[in-house]
Amino acid sequence: MASPIGNTRLAVLIDADNAQPGIVEGLLAEVAKYGIAHVKRSYGDWTGPQLKGWKDALLTHSIQPIQQFRYTTGKNATDSALIIDAMDLLYSDRLDGFCLVSSDSDFTRLAARIRESGLIVYGFGEKKTPEPFVAACDKFIYTEILVGKEDDGVAIAPRSDRELKQDKRLLNLLRNAADAASDDTGWANLGAVGSTIAKQAPEFDSRNYGYRKLRDLVQATRLFEIEERPIGGGQAKAVYVRIARKR
Structure with a gap:
């Protein structure tokens, strides 16, 4: 075990x-x-x-x-x-x-x-x-x-939202994982999104794009809504994401 x-x-x-x-x-x-x-x-x-x-x-x-x-x-x-x-x-x-x-x-x-x-x-x-x-x-x-990490904990300069939007593989990974982990309202727990991506792409890491956390990367794409929800009435919060709806 x-x-x-x-x-x-x-x-x-x-x-x-x-x-x-x-x-x-x-x-x-x-x-x-x-x-x-x-x-x-x-x-x-x-x-x-x-x-x-x-x-x-x-x-x-x-x-x-x-x-x-x-x-x-x-x-x-x-x-x-x-x-x-x-x-x-x-x-x-x-x-x-x-x-x-x-x-x-x-x-x-x-x-x-x-x-x-x-x-x-x-x-x-x-x-x-x-x-x-x-x-x-x-x-x-x-x-x-x-190697060569700066104060933010990453060694690679963060990509801009424009650069991220040009990375079709990244966007497909994020969108497909969010869709697979989502509930009927379209919201998905960010941890579940990360787990789904890892199964498809072992090399995926938000630090490869210059972002310390997956949330930072998702937010930088400007393609998702992000929401924090309290866990069990305590101080801890879970992060949920949803593909942004076109207006």
């Missing part, structure tokens, strides 16, 4: 050949939103000069470096080592999910296999990550939004 979200046991497996040490702080902060990093490992050939920048990040964040020599040119032994360890951890039955950190499509089948076993998979990689790997994860976070 999976643990509650705050106690979700996660394995963070980093392909150091395909990731930058500068993302680690933001990466682990993001992982903490989804659970506890019970396992933290980074894979690569640490004898080579190309990974020398990783030392401080590994020591600061208590990430275990896994040495994998390059046996021959053109073959990625690091990927194989990570995959083997992931399967060992999967069969140990001690975890609720995995965080796979790489922009390499070689991990597509691994992500799919883990999900087939009923565990959740969070992917982390650059925007160049091939679509099959992105789609194989339950959620995929682009690492560009995890």
Whole structure:
């Protein structure tokens, strides 16, 4: 049985050949939103000069470096080592999910296999990550939004309403999700809208558009009505949205 979200046991497996040490702080902060990093490992050939920048990040964040020599040119032994360890951890039955950190499509089948076993998979990689790997994860976070954050908590300048309205895929995702989650009056709980989008587009994140929260993004499009409703008579409020009616 999976643990509650705050106690979700996660394995963070980093392909150091395909990731930058500068993302680690933001990466682990993001992982903490989804659970506890019970396992933290980074894979690569640490004898080579190309990974020398990783030392401080590994020591600061208590990430275990896994040495994998390059046996021959053109073959990625690091990927194989990570995959083997992931399967060992999967069969140990001690975890609720995995965080796979790489922009390499070689991990597509691994992500799919883990999900087939009923565990959740969070992917982390650059925007160049091939679509099959992105789609194989339950959620995929682009690492560009995890570095260089400003005071508002996002690393990308917010898009204007004009720019957002030109993004047909984004608008279709928002409208279709709002329609699917709506009641007879057309109003939909914003949390349900977000969940519906995540099922269709694992890479969706309001921060990719420069907005810290989904509500901020929805509001910026100027295509939706937004309403707050109290929950159970207390101070807490739920946010509901409805596609704006044409006047």
